[in-house]
Amino acid sequence: MYMRYFSRVFSAMAGPRPVVLSGPSGAGKSTLLKKLMKEYDSVFGFSVSHTTRNPRPGEENGRDYHYVTREVMQAGIDNGDFIENAEFSGNMYGTSKAAVQDVQAKNLICILDIDMQGVRNIKRTDLNPIYISIQPPSLEVLEKRLRDRKTESEESLQRRLHAAKVEMEFSKEPGAFDVIIVNDVLEDSYGQLRNALLEEINKVKKINMSS
Numbered sequence: 001m002y003m004r005y006f007s008r009v010f011s012a013m014a015g016p017r018p019v020v021l022s023g024p025s026g027a028g029k030s031t032l033l034k035k036l037m038k039e040y041d042s043v044f045g046f047s048v049s050h051t052t053r054n055p056r057p058g059e060e061n062g063r064d065y066h067y068v069t070r071e072v073m074q075a076g077i078d079n080g081d082f083i084e085n086a087e088f089s090g091n092m093y094g095t096s097k098a099a100v101q102d103v104q105a106k107n108l109i110c111i112l113d114i115d116m117q118g119v120r121n122i123k124r125t126d127l128n129p130i131y132i133s134i135q136p137p138s139l140e141v142l143e144k145r146l147r148d149r150k151t152e153s154e155e156s157l158q159r160r161l162h163a164a165k166v167e168m169e170f171s172k173e174p175g176a177f178d179v180i181i182v183n184d185v186l187e188d189s190y191g192q193l194r195n196a197l198l199e200e201i202n203k204v205k206k207i208n209m210s211s
């Protein structure tokens with residue numbers, strides 16, 4: 001009885017659990033997380049990663065990513081500024097400690113969009129997130145979506161498809177993810193994502209109402 005009370009108080013003090021979204025490039029992670037942040041703008045905050053890749057049209061420095069050179073990124077890593085970092089498709093990506101702290105300081109649920117190397121590395125930290133895998137219905141559908149998105153060169157597209165096969169295999173490893181969502185019909189996948197997070201969403205709403 002008391003134990004339950006204290007663990008509830010403790011988890012409220014520790015703040016809401018972060019959420020990791022992972023899965024192949026083109027599976028729909030940013031589409032789903034943007035929908036979620038639009039519906040629950042006072043509940044979720046995005047962990048803005050650093051990357052050495054170029055911004056795409058419509059992307060904004062500081063909102064989608066912090067766009068940096070390899071030299072700046074490496075200096076930050078050497079300085080211990082990053083929770084995790086990885087090389088993906090010829091570019092560096094990483095989650096800075098500040099990116100997560102900025103969101104947690106606002107008492108929001110921190111969402112991380114990271115690849116499988118990031119998932120592996122975050123599991124070695126004490127972040128304790130909910131791990132959600134977003135998967136495409138098939139490799140063929142994934143390729144079509146990536147081509148239709150028109151953001152990648154042929155070379156970049158091929159690298160992403162190669163990485164996607166490995167990401168799809170990884171998601172099948174027992175215990176890799178808490179929830180796996182196959183993003184076929186967007187509204188259905190979004191409903192599944194919202195359901196998976198409803199408990200945490202309600203916790204944050206309750207905390208924010210009482211403060």
Ligand SMILES: Nc1nc2c(ncn2[C@@H]2O[C@H](COP(=O)(O)OP(=O)(O)O)[C@@H](O)[C@H]2O)c(=O)[nH]1
Binds near residue numbers: 049094
């Ligand atoms: N490990 C790690 N992966 C990241 C990070 N930020 C983004 N990624 C992953 O890098 C991959 C490429 O991202 P991006 O270039 O935005 O392409 P997109 O996924 O096709 O939109 C995706 O799998 C992202 O989840 C990060 O901070 N750390």
Ligand SMILES: Nc1ncnc2c1ncn2[C@@H]1O[C@H](COP(=O)(O)OP(=O)(O)O)[C@@H](O)[C@H]1O
Binds near residue numbers: 024032148
């Ligand atoms: N359920 C879906 N049905 C059809 N197209 C989708 C669906 N989900 C996402 N897309 C489209 O597929 C492309 C890849 O989605 P995106 O969110 O950019 O993937 P990721 O962030 O995982 O790389 C985008 O052009 C997006 O509009």
